[in-house]
Amino acid sequence: MNANTRKLRAKITALLVGGIVSAAGATLASAAAPADDGGLSLIVKYDPQTLASDTGARVLYRRLVIAAEKVCPADPSSPHLISRAVIECREQSVSRAVHHINNANLVAVYNANMKNG
Numbered sequence: 001m002n003a004n005t006r007k008l009r010a011k012i013t014a015l016l017v018g019g020i021v022s023a024a025g026a027t028l029a030s031a032a033a034p035a036d037d038g039g040l041s042l043i044v045k046y047d048p049q050t051l052a053s054d055t056g057a058r059v060l061y062r063r064l065v066i067a068a069e070k071v072c073p074a075d076p077s078s079p080h081l082i083s084r085a086v087i088e089c090r091e092q093s094v095s096r097a098v099h100h101i102n103n104a105n106l107v108a109v110y111n112a113n114m115k116n117g
Helices: 004-009 048-052 052-070 086-102 102-116
Strands: 012-017 018-022 032-034 042-044
Touching: 012 102, 018 048, 042 048, 048 052, 048 102, 052 102, 086 102
Parallel strands: none
Antiparallel strands: 012 018, 012 042, 032 042
């Protein structure tokens, strides 16, 4: 196995699908595509080595939040009023992604944000 193959296998992708999360290998970008259930999915790619620092974990957490906002959008006719269902969808998407990635630094960032609302 060459170095590029090992590097690729060492990477993880969190897939947010309107509250459903899965993982696969990849790094450094994101792309939107239809999910199997017809909802929108967004792949958040990252290098797991960045999670060794608190800063890296905070950056990935923020990217997961932004991805959840995209797959669980507010009503376009009233974008400033976010329904409880949309809030729950976003919270579940981020929660499942964080717990699926299962990194102590990322979990700590997630827990701190949940306490602060």
